[in-house]
Amino acid sequence: MARDTRDRILDAASRLFSERGFDGTAVAEVLALAGVRSGSLYHFFAGKEALAEAVVARCADRLREALLDPAEAAASDPLERVFALVGLWRRGLENGAPGAADPTGLLAAELAARRPTIGRLAEGYGARLATRVRGWLDAAGPRLPAGTDRGELAGFVFTVLEGATMQSRAAGSVEPFDRAVGQLRLLFSLLEGAARAAPVPVTGKAEQPAATVRTDGDPAGWRAW
Amino acid sequence: MARDTRDRILDAASRLFSERGFDGTAVAEVLALAGVRSGSLYHFFAGKEALAEAVVARCADRLREALLDPAEAAASDPLERVFALVGLWRRGLENGAPGAADPTGLLAAELAARRPTIGRLAEGYGARLATRVRGWLDAAGPRLPAGTDRGELAGFVFTVLEGATMQSRAAGSVEPFDRAVGQLRLLFSLLEGAARAAPVPVTGKAEQPAATVRTDGDPAGWRAW
Numbered sequence: 001m002a003r004d005t006r007d008r009i010l011d012a013a014s015r016l017f018s019e020r021g022f023d024g025t026a027v028a029e030v031l032a033l034a035g036v037r038s039g040s041l042y043h044f045f046a047g048k049e050a051l052a053e054a055v056v057a058r059c060a061d062r063l064r065e066a067l068l069d070p071a072e073a074a075a076s077d078p079l080e081r082v083f084a085l086v087g088l089w090r091r092g093l094e095n096g097a098p099g100a101a102d103p104t105g106l107l108a109a110e111l112a113a114r115r116p117t118i119g120r121l122a123e124g125y126g127a128r129l130a131t132r133v134r135g136w137l138d139a140a141g142p143r144l145p146a147g148t149d150r151g152e153l154a155g156f157v158f159t160v161l162e163g164a165t166m167q168s169r170a171a172g173s174v175e176p177f178d179r180a181v182g183q184l185r186l187l188f189s190l191l192e193g194a195a196r197a198a199p200v201p202v203t204g205k206a207e208q209p210a211a212t213v214r215t216d217g218d219p220a221g222w223r224a225w
Numbered sequence: 226m227a228r229d230t231r232d233r234i235l236d237a238a239s240r241l242f243s244e245r246g247f248d249g250t251a252v253a254e255v256l257a258l259a260g261v262r263s264g265s266l267y268h269f270f271a272g273k274e275a276l277a278e279a280v281v282a283r284c285a286d287r288l289r290e291a292l293l294d295p296a297e298a299a300a301s302d303p304l305e306r307v308f309a310l311v312g313l314w315r316r317g318l319e320n321g322a323p324g325a326a327d328p329t330g331l332l333a334a335e336l337a338a339r340r341p342t343i344g345r346l347a348e349g350y351g352a353r354l355a356t357r358v359r360g361w362l363d364a365a366g367p368r369l370p371a372g373t374d375r376g377e378l379a380g381f382v383f384t385v386l387e388g389a390t391m392q393s394r395a396a397g398s399v400e401p402f403d404r405a406v407g408q409l410r411l412l413f414s415l416l417e418g419a420a421r422a423a424p425v426p427v428t429g430k431a432e433q434p435a436a437t438v439r440t441d442g443d444p445a446g447w448r449a450w
Binding site: 019020021022023024105106108109110111112113114116118119122123126148152153155156158159160161162163164166167169170171172176179180182183186187190191193194197 | 249333335344381395397405415416
């Protein structure tokens, strides 16, 4: 029962933060959407920032069940799993369903400077997502060029999701998201084409080794996730 | 003199919003950094939201002189202009110099839902940036595959800048930005490689026509910029 109340508050806060940002959301609106009194909220959370932190922590906890496992189940082809994940992410953006839309990136950008825990949770979130994507990219084996740094590419998928989400929020439409995904598909098509053409390191690597393809292992410790 | 005061306030607000977001910035901090009294601020701006709107409007106004023209001047090669722009953007992130760091994306994400003008200004900003980049991509001619939608690719450069900026803010480091730029370079290397290999539509187009390469002209009216 207490658990239900806490979850209801977090569902409401997650949805409102996702739609309006931290500052744009009044605690009174969270209470109204969750159907609870302020005493219940302050029983669980010391204040609005603590509530935001709990929302981000829960998103990170739920990432596996909400996005990663369903994406893996939705496609058997390892590269299509990447786009199944993208599709699930998009559904969260579009529906604004409680718990579906993910305010992690926005809350981290707004709050990390004064609440470092939120920045760390958001980084952990990105790292977990990228680690799973990296596993899919590894499973794609020779369908990607031999020289591709799959860890970097996995991190880039998350960068694109974040940027596309920001643009879609500003535009109030999923159209920018879809356009960005089209270009991400282009990148993957090119990688597959390059792998088919020559099962050796990707074109251009010799010209721009440092910036183009990183091969220095696991600099951010992503494998720890 | 009045103009100076207004600019000083906007410089301070731009820097603080960029570092801490809208909510994380107190009007008193803007006043302290700008070295003005609250009367001066409220002489020019009706309130904190109006101040944020003016910051975003000024970023859009200054985009040409602050980023686009310098990027064009920094490189004669049209594709290297894209990365000159990326480098200038990065400098803003790194320095936190007044007026250099650009809070447009963050303010739009935070405020667009309740202050639509900010969303529209941010979209205009992205559209102007993408239009200039598109011109560079057009100038690259046959160095990019014939089937590439250069408008979509230009918009994607902005998506990556936004996503990488968000991640760098959350991490408090430019490292995520640099990693994303490495992958953007990879995309361009692959495009150039594909163009060299076959001066015809890019690999994979036939398999995923709608998502991979759009050829439906100018759906968002970007050419108007």
